Amino acid sequence: MFDEVITGFRVARGGAQERYGVVPDLTILGKIVGGGLPLAAFGGRAEIMSRLAPVGDVYQAGTLSGNPLATAAGVSVLRRLRDPAIYDELERRGARLEAGLAPYGLVQRVGAMLTLFLTGTDPFRVVTRMQRLETERYAALFRHLLAEGIYVAPSQYECLFPSLAHGDEEIDATIAAVSSFAG
Numbered sequence: 418m419f420d421e422v423i424t425g426f427r428v429a430r431g432g433a434q435e436r437y438g439v440v441p442d443l444t445i446l447g448k449i450v451g452g453g454l455p456l457a458a459f460g461g462r463a464e465i466m467s468r469l470a471p472v473g474d475v476y477q478a479g480t481l482s483g484n485p486l487a488t489a490a491g492v493s494v495l496r497r498l499r500d501p502a503i504y505d506e507l508e509r510r511g512a513r514l515e516a517g518l519a520p521y522g523l524v525q526r527v528g529a530m531l532t533l534f535l536t537g538t539d540p541f542r543v544v545t546r547m548q549r550l551e552t553e554r555y556a557a558l559f560r561h562l563l564a565e566g567i568y569v570a571p572s573q574y575e576c577l578f579p580s581l582a583h584g585d586e587e588i589d590a591t592i593a594a595v596s597s598f599a600g
Contacts, residue, residue, distance in 0.1 A: 422447035
């Protein structure tokens with residue numbers, strides 16, 4: 418099963434499964450399938466999906482199932498994402514932000530998803546680095562960025578999502594604000 422709630426459409430049009438060449442038995446998508454509006458979807462192999470009503474013995478329903486506004490937004494997003502140049506541009510923006518933030522911590526990135534970890538200096542073991550996360554320092558960085566007009570996730574365990582709305586000017590401003598905190 419692939420939980421594509423975060424990775425769906427962000428790392429490739431077909432999500433992480435497309436990017437890494439994996440065919441899961443079941444895929445789960447969150448509000449990204451509704452263009453950011455409340456919507457979720459799942460799908461999978463025929464033998465699994467045939468278990469669902471009305472054919473199968475498993476009933477599934479949801480309050481927002483088939484919400485017309487969310488599904489229209491989702492269709493619009495999917496149409497826009499047909500253009501492969503979009504993913505090339507998201508990759509470029511993600512790489513630019515990663516390169517700019519790398520001097521200030523450990524940056525983990527896949528496509529247009531990245532996280533800045535403020536860590537100790539152990540260059541060899543990611544597990545060791547994760548045990549040395551400077552959570553209080555990250556909280557101070559978060560408050561500093563807010564004061565600079567830049568909103569990022571309040572926890573370094575959450576991702577940053579550079580988008581097409583974030584141009585070079587916004588990326589440079591983010592890097593400069595992190596630099597002014599770290600410097």
